Amino acid sequence: MNIHEYQAKELMRQRGLDVPEGRMATTIDEAVAAVRPLVESTGNPVVVVKSQIHAGGRGKGRFHEHPDLAGVNVVTDGIKGGVEATEAAVRDLAERMLGSTLETVQTGPEGKKVQRLYVEQGIAIERELYLSVLLDRTTGRNLLMASTEGGTEIEVVAEETPEKILRETIDPAVGLADFQAKRLGLGLGLSGDALKNGMRFMKALAVFAKELDADMIEINPLVVTEDGRVMALDGKVGFDSNALYRHPDVAALRDETEENPAELEAAEYGLSFIKLDGSIGCLVNGAGLAMATMDTIKQVGGEPANFLDVGGGATTENVTAAFKIITRDPNVKGIFVNIFGGIMRCDTIANGVVEAVKQVGLEVPLVVRLEGTNVELGKQIIDESGLNVLTADNMRDGATKIVEAAS
Amino acid sequence: MSVLVDVNTRLLVQGLGSAGRFHTDKAIAYGTQVVAGVHPGKGGTSLRFEGDVDQSGVPGRGDRYEVDVPMFETVRDAVAATGANASVIYVPPFGAADAILEAAEAGLELVVAITEGIPVQDMVVVKRALEGTNTRLIGPNCPGVITPHQCKIGIMPGYIHHAGRIGVVSRSGTLTYEAVKQLTDVGLGQTTAIGIGGDPVNGTNFVDALKMFAADEQTEGVIMIGEIGGTAEEDAAEWIKANFDKPVAGFIAGTTAPPGKRMGHAGAIVSGGKGTADAKIAALHDAGVIVADTPSDMGGAMTKAMQQAGLL
Numbered sequence: 001m002n003i004h005e006y007q008a009k010e011l012m013r014q015r016g017l018d019v020p021e022g023r024m025a026t027t028i029d030e031a032v033a034a035v036r037p038l039v040e041s042t043g044n045p046v047v048v049v050k051s052q053i054h055a056g057g058r059g060k061g062r063f064h065e066h067p068d069l070a071g072v073n074v075v076t077d078g079i080k081g082g083v084e085a086t087e088a089a090v091r092d093l094a095e096r097m098l099g100s101t102l103e104t105v106q107t108g109p110e111g112k113k114v115q116r117l118y119v120e121q122g123i124a125i126e127r128e129l130y131l132s133v134l135l136d137r138t139t140g141r142n143l144l145m146a147s148t149e150g151g152t153e154i155e156v157v158a159e160e161t162p163e164k165i166l167r168e169t170i171d172p173a174v175g176l177a178d179f180q181a182k183r184l185g186l187g188l189g190l191s192g193d194a195l196k197n198g199m200r201f202m203k204a205l206a207v208f209a210k211e212l213d214a215d216m217i218e219i220n221p222l223v224v225t226e227d228g229r230v231m232a233l234d235g236k237v238g239f240d241s242n243a244l245y246r247h248p249d250v251a252a253l254r255d256e257t258e259e260n261p262a263e264l265e266a267a268e269y270g271l272s273f274i275k276l277d278g279s280i281g282c283l284v285n286g287a288g289l290a291m292a293t294m295d296t297i298k299q300v301g302g303e304p305a306n307f308l309d310v311g312g313g314a315t316t317e318n319v320t321a322a323f324k325i326i327t328r329d330p331n332v333k334g335i336f337v338n339i340f341g342g343i344m345r346c347d348t349i350a351n352g353v354v355e356a357v358k359q360v361g362l363e364v365p366l367v368v369r370l371e372g373t374n375v376e377l378g379k380q381i382i383d384e385s386g387l388n389v390l391t392a393d394n395m396r397d398g399a400t401k402i403v404e405a406a407s
Numbered sequence: 408m409s410v411l412v413d414v415n416t417r418l419l420v421q422g423l424g425s426a427g428r429f430h431t432d433k434a435i436a437y438g439t440q441v442v443a444g445v446h447p448g449k450g451g452t453s454l455r456f457e458g459d460v461d462q463s464g465v466p467g468r469g470d471r472y473e474v475d476v477p478m479f480e481t482v483r484d485a486v487a488a489t490g491a492n493a494s495v496i497y498v499p500p501f502g503a504a505d506a507i508l509e510a511a512e513a514g515l516e517l518v519v520a521i522t523e524g525i526p527v528q529d530m531v532v533v534k535r536a537l538e539g540t541n542t543r544l545i546g547p548n549c550p551g552v553i554t555p556h557q558c559k560i561g562i563m564p565g566y567i568h569h570a571g572r573i574g575v576v577s578r579s580g581t582l583t584y585e586a587v588k589q590l591t592d593v594g595l596g597q598t599t600a601i602g603i604g605g606d607p608v609n610g611t612n613f614v615d616a617l618k619m620f621a622a623d624e625q626t627e628g629v630i631m632i633g634e635i636g637g638t639a640e641e642d643a644a645e646w647i648k649a650n651f652d653k654p655v656a657g658f659i660a661g662t663t664a665p666p667g668k669r670m671g672h673a674g675a676i677v678s679g680g681k682g683t684a685d686a687k688i689a690a691l692h693d694a695g696v697i698v699a700d701t702p703s704d705m706g707g708a709m710t711k712a713m714q715q716a717g718l719l
Contacts, residue, residue: 135527135531135607135608137607137608137636137637137638137639138637138638138642140530140531140534140535140607140608140609141531141534141535142528142531171535172528172531172532172535173535210528213526213527213528215527240526240527240528242500242524242525242526242527243526243527243528243529245501246501246526284581285581286579286580286581286582287579287605287634288577288578288579288580288581288582288605288632288634288660289579289580289581289582289585289660289702291634291635291660291661291663291664292579292582292585292658292660292661292701292702294663294664295660295661295662295663295701295702296701296702296703298662298663299700299701304663307664311523312523312562312580313426313523340581340584340585341564342550342562342563342564342580342581342584343426343430343521343550343562343580371567371584371588372564372567372581372584373433373562373564375564394703395585395701395702395703396701396703397703
């Protein structure tokens, strides 16, 4: 689960990580009202107005409605014009940003509608660094990754100057040790107060990741200010969905308007669903088999309309929901149900499919391939239902049949 | 011969909710010796399993089975009373990490965690805690381990397996079944099939499994099934190239999967941009592995690998 920048910064602030002061606004008036207290509290006439969407690349992103306007804007009018000038500039920005669609390298061409702004104090930046915490699957431990190349996408740094990426693996029994934080700090060229503050920041971030079950934290840039503070100028945090049950405060930060409605509905039924652009709907058990089913459909000349893993514990009701989600997509010209029952029983799938067709009808060809636990029972249920179903003996046979039937 | 489990395996089941009971029943029907159960509040009772014997399992049994499995509050008690030497875990996600730790503390050498959805940070701690112990963890989020006609631990359908010559190791549950069924259909069969699980932090990786198969005389070849993400397949390819002289076939799922969102990409950076299906397939080819184009070709790829090695 992902959260907004302003939420990530609030969580960081609560855990002793240094972040700029800021206020979130959902209306133009709220954005304007944020200016005066912010300027008065920080003594800095400069503020930044940042679009809050669940995608990176906002600074370089542009609005569909305002092709010259960036997703993040620094307001310096207050240096000469005082707080009233800042308020006027923020009003003008908020009018254009709120409700408009921001397209970045990560949103895709459809962009994302900006419904929240974050008005933040300006910071006198001396250096921009990069810091992230993520899981290293090879060691099975969290890893702190840092770079002097702040503000640049880490993928680019890894590609062009991999030697500039520093790493420290975190032993879960110890946490990030002082010597590790120091090694990273020195590697980033920090000294004096900045080194001390940097080490404190890194250690607190490692604790943050572990205690809140964050599966990815990326701070780009992490900045060193002219007075030696080390703070997060941006913050992107993703949480392990499987651990949200023990963090109700984090779970409450979920912004469902940022998520695909069909994927949300699928998640409610315990289904793992990703919408794609093709015409063959897929209902599969197991992530590996679901991916392989998509691969096979492509190999025989079709295009999958979705990835859908019903999981191991699905009930007839879940399967019915899955079937409905697939059939609702107008691009779907055929459906391939591919099940190899293990923990999932074939009769459960069969009942779900029959029930769904009863409820919503079936206007496109359907191929069902069943194998594994309770397969005979499953086949019997399909046979006795009287549904117009093509059966298949194996995955390629099924994929071939559905691609032919749908074309 | 086989690896990990055989007719002498004495299984303890942790977590006998509805899924745990369902699959325990199937395991007993297959002929697995289930000697104990651990479930909160059930200590001192016993649980009866009865039904028709699964004839694809351990041979030489009658038509019906009727077993009373004694229940315990703790793993230690269960092991002391029954001599269990392996455990399977069906405990729900919030308690599963603790169940693994409890099994390891009781000295069990094999722990198979079926549970899906264990928080990653729980597994980070578990993996660290298991370092230096004698416990081998398989999973979590896996179908389990089976040695055909000897012992079935987990949720895989038993009837698709047949004793034979090939070791199976896979990150994906349902794709394991595909591979197993095809190996049975082409007449190669399996020595042992190991589902290592799809979670980012697991107890046993491809290289661990390959080492076991290398030491097993009966295993003549291995099929490994991977998927996108992480670098376990690349690591395995490197190890095969340097150390493994048995024929290997493989399959990687996710060739056509849409590129992940950026957070996923940043994870791949750690390993220098590896992790795509293409990178994995290239690494396996380089190690002399015969890679199946589609999952329906896995049995064919294994046959080809065995022929090239002069074993067919």
